[in-house]
Amino acid sequence: MNTKQKALVLEVVTATCSHMTAEEIYIAAKAKMPQIAMGTVYRNLAQLVNDGVVRKLEIPNAPDRYDGCTECHEHLYCDKCGKVSDIWCGDLTEAIESATGQKLSSYTLTIRGLCSECAV
Ligand SMILES: [Zn+2]
Ligand SMILES: [Zn+2]
Structure with missing residues (x-):
């Protein structure tokens, strides 16, 4: 390569x-x-x-x-323009584990809505 x-x-x-x-x-x-x-x-x-x-x-x-950013963050997919925005909500593993009593190996969130430009 x-x-x-x-x-x-x-x-x-x-x-x-x-x-x-x-x-x-x-x-x-x-x-x-x-x-x-x-x-x-x-x-x-x-x-x-x-x-x-x-x-x-x-x-x-x-x-x-x-x-290119591999730090832990999630994404909001805009329903209107299709833009992908970063959401910095931290690592939710512990919160989910303590809420459910289950052990996570990984998680994937799909967050949909309107980006800051489309929301106005
Ligand atoms: Zn948008
Ligand atoms: Zn991102």
């Missing part, structure tokens, strides 16, 4: 907090490295997700998004 391409893909994903789709990442990467192929971007993204440096957000009925 070409480490320069991998570094570029990581740079593109971490440069913004906009939770880009693979296609948007490809377009941004291509602007910086015109010879990069779409398959290369996809492969590197999968690798970065595997490495734990990029988080993949699976969204029902929409393309996957990629998040």
